[in-house]
Amino acid sequence: MSYAHQDPATASAPRVIDVVAKRFGFEPAQVEVTEGERVRLVVTSADGVHGVEIKKFRVARTVPRGGKAVTIDFVASTPGQFPIVCSEYCGDGHEDMKGMLVVSAKKAR
Numbered sequence: 001m002s003y004a005h006q007d008p009a010t011a012s013a014p015r016v017i018d019v020v021a022k023r024f025g026f027e028p029a030q031v032e033v034t035e036g037e038r039v040r041l042v043v044t045s046a047d048g049v050h051g052v053e054i055k056k057f058r059v060a061r062t063v064p065r066g067g068k069a070v071t072i073d074f075v076a077s078t079p080g081q082f083p084i085v086c087s088e089y090c091g092d093g094h095e096d097m098k099g100m101l102v103v104s105a106k107k108a109r
């Protein structure tokens with residue numbers, strides 16, 4: 001049996017990261033993953049409606065009030081630092097509601 005054709009990015013289970021959106025920030029504020037990793041953000045709101053947007057990876061989802069989890073899957077295909085912003089106006093601190101996705105480069109083998 002050979003695994004030669006299996007893409008390691010899709011063969012492994014996603015990295016699941018719980019994120020809480022609240023006025024006015026994300027918890028954790030910084031999400032760290034590795035290049036090529038499948039990432040699953042499970043986002044809940046601790047108060048009202050928020051949004052989660054990571055432009056680089058075409059992530060844009062609304063997080064409803066009431067603590068219902070929103071699952072967001074993407075592949076962290078590019079190393080770098082990418083802002084996570086709230087895409088739903090949620091009050092006076094909305095503009096400051098920012099997180100950071102840090103994708104570290106895969107180690108050379």
Ligand SMILES: [Cu+2]
Pocket residue numbers: 022023024049050051086087088089090094097
């Ligand atoms: Cu918000």
